[in-house]
Amino acid sequence: MDLDALLLSRIQFAFTISFHIIFPAITIGLASYLTVLEGAWLYTKRRVYLDLYQFWIKIFAVAFGMGVVSGVVMAYQFGTNWSEFSRFAGGITGPLLAYEVLTAFFLEAGFLGVMLFGMKRVGPGLHMFSTAAVAVGTLISSTWIIASNSWMHTPQGHEIIDGIVVPVDWVAVILNPSFPYRLTHMVIAAFLATALLVGASAAWQMLRRHDNPAVRTMWSMALWMVLATAPLQAIVGDFHGLNTLEHQPAKIAAMEGHWENTPGEGVPLTLFAIPDMEQERNRYAVDIPNLGSLILTHSWDGQFAGLKEFAPEDRPNSTIVFWTFRVMVGLGLLMIALGLWGAWSRLRGKLHSSRGLMRFALLMGPAGLVAILAGWFTTEIGRQPWIVQGLMRTSEAVSAHAAGQVGLSLAIFVVVYFLLFGAGTVYILRIIDRGPEPGDGDAPPEGGPGLHNQPGRPMSAASGRSADGGDAGTGGRTPELQPVAANRGGMV
Amino acid sequence: MGIDLPLIWGVIIIFSIMMYVVMDGFDLGIGMLFPFFPHKHDRDVMMNTVAPIWDGNETWLVMGGAGLLAAFPLAYAVVLSALYLPLIFMLVALIFRGVAFEFRFKAEAGKERAWDWAFIAGSYGATFFQGVVLGAFINGFAMDGDRFVGGAFDWFTPFSMFTGVGLVVAYMLLGSTWLLIKTEGELHDDLRLRTRHWVWALLGAIVVVSIWTAMSQPAIAERWFSMPNLLFFAPVPLLVAAVMFWLMRSLSGESHTSPFLLTLALVFLGYSGLGISIWPNILPPDISFWEAAGPPQSLGFTLVGALLIIPIILGYTGLAYWVFRGKVRAGEGYH
Numbered sequence: 016m017d018l019d020a021l022l023l024s025r026i027q028f029a030f031t032i033s034f035h036i037i038f039p040a041i042t043i044g045l046a047s048y049l050t051v052l053e054g055a056w057l058y059t060k061r062r063v064y065l066d067l068y069q070f071w072i073k074i075f076a077v078a079f080g081m082g083v084v085s086g087v088v089m090a091y092q093f094g095t096n097w098s099e100f101s102r103f104a105g106g107i108t109g110p111l112l113a114y115e116v117l118t119a120f121f122l123e124a125g126f127l128g129v130m131l132f133g134m135k136r137v138g139p140g141l142h143m144f145s146t147a148a149v150a151v152g153t154l155i156s157s158t159w160i161i162a163s164n165s166w167m168h169t170p171q172g173h174e175i176i177d178g179i180v181v182p183v184d185w186v187a188v189i190l191n192p193s194f195p196y197r198l199t200h201m202v203i204a205a206f207l208a209t210a211l212l213v214g215a216s217a218a219w220q221m222l223r224r225h226d227n228p229a230v231r232t233m234w235s236m237a238l239w240m241v242l243a244t245a246p247l248q249a250i251v252g253d254f255h256g257l258n259t260l261e262h263q264p265a266k267i268a269a270m271e272g273h274w275e276n277t278p279g280e281g282v283p284l285t286l287f288a289i290p291d292m293e294q295e296r297n298r299y300a301v302d303i304p305n306l307g308s309l310i311l312t313h314s315w316d317g318q319f320a321g322l323k324e325f326a327p328e329d330r331p332n333s334t335i336v337f338w339t340f341r342v343m344v345g346l347g348l349l350m351i352a353l354g355l356w357g358a359w360s361r362l363r364g365k366l367h368s369s370r371g372l373m374r375f376a377l378l379m380g381p382a383g384l385v386a387i388l389a390g391w392f393t394t395e396i397g398r399q400p401w402i403v404q405g406l407m408r409t410s411e412a413v414s415a416h417a418a419g420q421v422g423l424s425l426a427i428f429v430v431v432y433f434l435l436f437g438a439g440t441v442y443i444l445r446i447i448d449r450g451p452e453p454g455d456g457d458a459p460p461e462g463g464p465g466l467h468n469q470p471g472r473p474m475s476a477a478s479g480r481s482a483d484g485g486d487a488g489t490g491g492r493t494p495e496l497q498p499v500a501a502n503r504g505g506m507v
Numbered sequence: 508m509g510i511d512l513p514l515i516w517g518v519i520i521i522f523s524i525m526m527y528v529v530m531d532g533f534d535l536g537i538g539m540l541f542p543f544f545p546h547k548h549d550r551d552v553m554m555n556t557v558a559p560i561w562d563g564n565e566t567w568l569v570m571g572g573a574g575l576l577a578a579f580p581l582a583y584a585v586v587l588s589a590l591y592l593p594l595i596f597m598l599v600a601l602i603f604r605g606v607a608f609e610f611r612f613k614a615e616a617g618k619e620r621a622w623d624w625a626f627i628a629g630s631y632g633a634t635f636f637q638g639v640v641l642g643a644f645i646n647g648f649a650m651d652g653d654r655f656v657g658g659a660f661d662w663f664t665p666f667s668m669f670t671g672v673g674l675v676v677a678y679m680l681l682g683s684t685w686l687l688i689k690t691e692g693e694l695h696d697d698l699r700l701r702t703r704h705w706v707w708a709l710l711g712a713i714v715v716v717s718i719w720t721a722m723s724q725p726a727i728a729e730r731w732f733s734m735p736n737l738l739f740f741a742p743v744p745l746l747v748a749a750v751m752f753w754l755m756r757s758l759s760g761e762s763h764t765s766p767f768l769l770t771l772a773l774v775f776l777g778y779s780g781l782g783i784s785i786w787p788n789i790l791p792p793d794i795s796f797w798e799a800a801g802p803p804q805s806l807g808f809t810l811v812g813a814l815l816i817i818p819i820i821l822g823y824t825g826l827a828y829w830v831f832r833g834k835v836r837a838g839e840g841y842h
Contacts, residue, residue, distance in 0.1 A: 073613075076609055077609050077610075077613065080605055080606055080608060080609040080610075081606060081609075083562060083565070083605060084601060084602040084605035084606060085602070086569075087565070087568065087569055087598060087601060087602075087605075088598050088602070090569050090572045090573060091572055091587060091594055091598060093576065093583075093587075094572070094575075094576065094583045094584055094586070094587025094588060095587045095588055095591050095594055095595065096588075096591075098583075098584035098585070098587060098588040099584070101576060101580050101583055101584045101587075102580055102581060102584040105576050105577070105580025105583060105584070105801060105805075106580060106801045106802045106804070106805040107805070108576070109573065109575075109576035109577030109578070109580055109583070109801065109805060109809070110577045110805050110808050110809040112573040112576060112577065113570075113573040113574055113576070113577040113809045113812070113813070114809070114812050115573070116566065116569050116570050116573045116574075117570070117812050117813060117816040117817070117820070118812070118816060120566045120569055120570075121563065121566050121570075121816075121820040121823075121824070122820075122823075124562040124563035124565075124566045125563050125820065125823045125824050125826075125827050126823065126827070127559075127562055127563075128558070128559025128560055128562070128563070128827050128830075128831065129559070129826075129827060129830055131559065132558065132559045132831070133559070133830055133831075136830055136831070137830055176802075179580075179801075179802065181802040181804060181805075182802065182804045182805055182808065183804065185804075185808050414584075414588040414591070415588070416588065416591060416659065417659060420591055420592060420659050423592075424591070424592070424595045427595065427599055428599070431599050431602060431603070435602060435603065435606050435610075438606075438610060439606060439609075439610065442609075442610060442613045442614075445613075446613070
């Protein structure tokens with residue numbers, strides 16, 4: 016394979032979107048979690064919810080910042096690298112993206128400031144409203160972007176006039192056949208991935224005997240959430256698979272490493288294999304007879320199309336999606352196990368003492384994000400060689416750039432993303448390592464500029480932090496305010 | 508039907524870009540003023556004046572891109588692929604700058620300086636390359652029909668390098684006059700003195716860009732200097748001179764807000780000068796809004812949302828600015 020502009024653009028897109036998708040997934044989950052926490056605080060007046068709110072909002076802020084900047088890149092990349100796609104399908108993807116900006120991005124950005132810095136500047140009602148607005152914004156955003164993405168998988172509601180996609184029925188475009196399954200699957204994935212992160216953070220504190228009511232509360236909430244969403248996700252995933260079988264049979268064949276049917280026999284489930292695209296067979300296959308039929312056709316000997324029924328140039332790469340799919344499903348099964356183990360421990364009254372459960376939850380912390388990436392690879396690589404299923408090939412969609420130009424941008428993105436998002440991950444892990452403290456609720460963010468703000472309390476929240484007093488007194492022009500400036504490091 | 512959808516969308520795009528320049532201009536300018544204010548607490552105050560709102564400001568850039576894709580897919584495809592490298596550089600710079608807002612306050616003592624530099628370099632880089640894009644846009648695109656046939660470095664001209672520098676000066680002036688509203692004490696007095704330099708620099712940049720444009724773009728020069736256009740356009744340079752004079756006077760006066768408002772007026776004049784030079788082309792030199800428009804079904808569908816939602820957006824953006832109104836003082840917490 017040559018490193019031409021097409022391949023480099025595909026790598027660049029895969030790279031930038033893989034980084035990007037992590038942050039929206041966290042912010043979708045955390046924004047809703049924060050709304051629940053603030054609501055619970057206002058309703059019960061229990062301090063522990065406010066402490067947790069002030070703790071998780073710090074992590075939310077870092078993740079949101081990284082999501083915004085990597086998202087701006089995505090909005091422009093359709094034009095810089097995939098200009099033929101934009102020219103062809105911009106009549107549909109453009110309006111959907113525009114609605115995302117209009118209904119979601121502005122909503123999130125507009126209320127984010129009040130949410131992060133406005134606790135003392137607005138009443139509790141407006142602050143609660145701001146948190147909820149940001150959470151709703153993240154969900155609206157997912158809806159539009161998934162509508163656009165789903166249309167690329169299962170396009171309908173359009174005509175092709177003069178070589179350009181023209182929308183004729185917007186309801187059909189948006190409510191395309193795979194949209195409901197894809198959206199549900201993605202949003203649950205975001206909630207589940209966030210619950211796993213929260214649970215792992217709690218487990219990390221408890222394993223080190225840093226136990227307090229806030230840690231216990233988030234531990235318990237996270238395990239309830241995993242118990243509820245992990246099995247639900249398996250059910251939704253099954254429906255999504257059936258939908259894919261109906262509309263994108265080549266993708267399913269590639270995911271299953273299924274080459275051809277034997278007349279009268281059910282399709283086995285291949286547990287392990289290395290699908291070989293050249294030789295059109297699986298190497299080292301370990302099969303379970305008839306299970307493939309049972310899962311995908313819900314009957315003992317049902318059959319579905321094998322890869323050989325599609326022309327070689329229309330086949331997705333089975334070697335990759337076979338494995339990304341199995342990584343996702345395997346992690347999903349482990350998540351269900353975690354949920355059940357948590358429920359079992361809770362029943363026996365050992366939820367806060369089972370160190371085995373805590374270790375398992377800690378290990379599973381990143382599993383949700385890994386599963387999201389694996390699932391995303393499965394569905395997107397599984398659509399190839401099409402960028403819009405059946406309408407436009409990826410090879411026709413790319414901009415006419417020289418390879419050097421795209422190679423340069425790819426190199427820059429790789430360096431910058433690892434540098435910056437690496438630093439962001441370190442900051443998030445450092446905040447998690449410090450953990451929620453019972454006092455966190457006493458030190459809400461002080462809230463940016465304003466007429467009536469008094470300087471913050473000196474040093475009160477800076478405990479455990481040596482960070483920001485760094486250049487205090489080095490020639491400042493208002494040295495009496497330095498301790499005050501130093502305290503902001505401890506707060507979001 | 509008499510509804511000219513491409514025209515309305517042209518206006519919406521122009522409005523979005525104007526909103527972006529007005530709103531993100533001053534917060535980019537703050538990053539570019541950082542090198543002149545080395546003390547941590549000054550920088551904290553400067554950053555805190557925009558911390559709650561910069562994200563909303565930047566959303567207008569995404570709106571411009573998304574609106575362009577929705578309404579003018581052809582222009583989106585051509586402009587973004589023709590200006591591949593400067594746009595990538597701008598995006599990377601915006602990444603540095605955006606994360607600096609969050610990371611700076613979570614860094615350890617030694618590393619905070621590094622995020623200051625990320626903020627500075629990101630602000631300069633993003634602004635400069637936006638100016639380069641502007642210059643390349645004035646220069647026009649080499650088109651054969653609806654295909655871009657130019658090279659990867661067509662944008663790399665002395666003119667567009669200069670418009671890059673010119674936009675740096677313009678955003679710095681926006682930033683410093685914004686800070687006059689939001690600061691007090693010695694920082695405020697310092698800024699007031701420095702702002703005079705930016706005013707002179709911007710005047711120089713405007714004059715040079717105007718003359719350069721007239722000399723290098725015969726089509727634009729002809730449009731400016733033919734009758735009766737000359738009579739219609741003559742007020743623009745006269746207004747620029749008047750606003751400039753008024754701005755200098757306001758810097759010696761008491762008002763904290765009028766320098767910013769007058770700078771906005773200046774930016775608006777420059778922007779409208781550009782507008783009347785290339786109207787109605789969305790791809791200079793000769794592809795118009797109407798030729799680049801997407802299917803009417805797309806324009807109509809998106810227009811309903813834009814007309815209903817943009818007023819609401821302006822409403823809650825105003826609310827956010829109102830919540831965080833007033834002076835920012837050293838030690839007032841952001842993080």
